[in-house]
Amino acid sequence: MSAAFQSEGQWQWESATAGAVAGFATVAAMHPLDVVRTRFQVNDGRVFNLPTYKNTAHAVFTIARIEGLRGLYAGFFPAVLGSTVSWGLYFFLYSRAKQRYSKNREEKLSPGLHLASAAEAGALVGLCTNPIWLVKTRLQLQTPLHQTQPYSGLYDALRTILKEEGWSALYRGIVPGLFLQVSHGAIQFTAYEELRKFVVDFKSKKSEKTPESADKLLVDYAILGASSKLAAILLSYPFQVGIHFSGQRPGNDGIPRYMDTWHVVKETARFEGFRGFYKGITPNLLKNVPAASITFVVYENVLKLLKLARRND
Template identity: 30%
Template sequence: MVEEGGYLSLWRGNGMNVTKIAPETGIKFLAYDQYKKFFDDTHSKLDIHERFIAGSLAGVTAQTIVYPMEVLKTRLALGQTGQYKSITDCARILIKNEGIFALYVGYIPNLLGIIPYAGIELTVYESVKKAYCQSSGKNPSEPGIFVHLGCGTISSTCGQLGSYPLALVRTKMQAHAIVRGGPHVSMHQHFYNIIREEGLFGLYRGFTPNCMKVVPAVSISFVVYEEMKNILGLTSN
């Protein structure tokens, strides 16, 4: 990548990534708090399975709204230097050449992956934080930055372990769509090809660099989320 486009090529598609992650994270946290109210208005007596359902629904809601941005991010990241003039240019070319439905390529495996990921991530985060607060005798809003950071790291890692194979297949489907004149490959075929050629461990190819990116990003987002709640005078349960 550096030889082809210089060191800045390592940030190719990052503008779209930042544009996507802001509304996605905001919608996810908002939806999670709203879905929890279906089970308990105080949020304090939710069982693990209720938190998991609320987290999964929040993830599905956020991903459905912002998914076209995910496709554009992948296209920009995989494109050559100078291939697209801007995010809007990438969207225009994609729709013109492949139709509007190209913005939802890989949506099904992404949806199947976000259900366990968001459910596990949010459930583990709140469960670990709650367990710590109960053992230390602190309120949920008092643990501190490092506790929130640790809880976020644990929850993000657990979520990634449970959903990464589907995220890998989603990316493969998005990348495969770039190949002109190539045969259509379904989600099941991608799974079969990976296992046949690389074995079960092939479903976790790229897991380490993904965790190096996702785990600190998610952990930091939880810290900022909790700190902003304290600044705004909102309570945690």
């Protein structure tokens, strides 16, 4: 095995490890807002097993008062598992795609190739992790008002879904899920890479006169992560609403509220209009914009530590 091949392989696994650590840190910090976002998205006024929340703060206090800390962290384990696997796999596949599209490691990719790399990684991650996200959504939607026997956790949810609904149920919402993974990731990572390239070029010229401190670099990563995430959320948010509607558990009669993705789109447009596709965007922004800052700050620093450890070996 050549030294160059070994180096490329190590770099990709370092990206995967840094991505996994970043994913875990993000979920641990921001999960309660994810619960609120999910409940807002599926509450169309026709669901009777979800309380009505006035706004994000009211939702957080209501869940804490009625369901306790457990309610705010409903679906935490599948969220941690899904985020850790997703980010680790995403960064690994994204770095491989970038390496494949570039003729050599020193060549900078165009925005179009960054877009293609991110879209490719997003599609593969979506196919691998959809069952985890489906379980997370269902656990987050369980409340004391729930009419069906609640799932006790990840394993019980998977076992019950397979028993009652079959394998195909684990891939409910896969169409909007793939659209979300591809479009969201492509927008976010292309924006991040292009902004990062601009900042690095600008800072490299500036650092010839004044060396850049580590604290300033952390601020740069945080701003870049937040900016790229904001663009991705605003452009791809309706797909998230489609996923969470599609992933709801059937009622006691065993009949799903929505037959497929197109049914979700028609019913949402019919009863709620354009605003229905952006329900829950406030807690989503409150969660994901700072979460993206955490993700990329952790990712860049873990990657730097891994590279430093490799050089010292």
